[in-house]
Amino acid sequence: xxxxxxxxxxxxxxxxxxxxxxxxxxxxxxxxxxxxxxxxxxxxxxxxxxxxxxxxxxxxxxxxxxxxxxxxxxxxxxxxxxxxxxxxxxxxxxxxxxxxxxxxxxxxxxxxxxxxxxxxx
Amino acid sequence: xxxxxxxxxxxxxxxxxxxxxxxxxxxxxxxxxxxxxxxxxxxxxxxxxxxxxxxxxxxxxxxxxxxxxxxxxxxxxxxxxxxxxxxxxxxxxxxxxxxxxxxxxxx
Numbered sequence: 001x002x003x004x005x006x007x008x009x010x011x012x013x014x015x016x017x018x019x020x021x022x023x024x025x026x027x028x029x030x031x032x033x034x035x036x037x038x039x040x041x042x043x044x045x046x047x048x049x050x051x052x053x054x055x056x057x058x059x060x061x062x063x064x065x066x067x068x069x070x071x072x073x074x075x076x077x078x079x080x081x082x083x084x085x086x087x088x089x090x091x092x093x094x095x096x097x098x099x100x101x102x103x104x105x106x107x108x109x110x111x112x113x114x115x116x117x118x119x120x121x
Numbered sequence: 122x123x124x125x126x127x128x129x130x131x132x133x134x135x136x137x138x139x140x141x142x143x144x145x146x147x148x149x150x151x152x153x154x155x156x157x158x159x160x161x162x163x164x165x166x167x168x169x170x171x172x173x174x175x176x177x178x179x180x181x182x183x184x185x186x187x188x189x190x191x192x193x194x195x196x197x198x199x200x201x202x203x204x205x206x207x208x209x210x211x212x213x214x215x216x217x218x219x220x221x222x223x224x225x226x227x228x
Binding site for chain 1: 122155157159164165166167170176206208210212213214215216217218219220221222
């Protein structure tokens with residue numbers, strides 16, 4: 001069964017950092033691009049970042065560029081999102097998702113259930 | 122960045138109705154468009170990619186069309202289980218962007 005399980009969310013103060021993780025199973029992780037997508041409860045989907053299968057190509061939304069870093073460890077079947085200088089606008093449910101190709105500029109065919117990040121003092 | 126505009130933002134229709142949702146790109150994205158369905162409290166599910174290709178397992182009452190800047194998702198006969206928010210997403214170039222969503226419910 002294809003599965004993506006996120007972890008690492010929580011309550012964090014403004015300006016602080018947080019690292020999210022996503023554990024993949026049920027498919028050959030190293031063959032696929034991976035993404036982070038966030039969603040404020042009751043609001044729409046916002047793509048955050050994507051990474052190609054080899055980590056050679058990365059991309060970020062303008063809203064997080066320079067503050068967030070996406071990375072992966074194919075040996076551990078894991079995806080990460082390092083978030084720094086967090087603000088209240090980053091409060092959301094963060095899901096990892098699989099791109100249906102090695103290049104990250106693609107559609108997303110498998111989604112995790114997400115981990116919640118709340119930025120508040 | 123290329124913006125994706127969906128309309129309507131919400132609609133209410135009867136079971137069996139034909140439902141049409143549109144998605145417009147601010148620039149030509151060729152056929153690089155996907156549609157997702159997100160049921161209340163659930164994870165988004167891929168419905169359609171390449172503007173018109175149905176993802177495996179998706180009921181045939183769903184269809185997509187369009188090319189360039191204008192795209193359409195059609196539900197040919199609305200069912201109670203189709204209550205959800207539907208999103209389009211372009212993937213012609215980075216950054217990827219989603220439309221604002223169309224909430225569909227039963228009248």
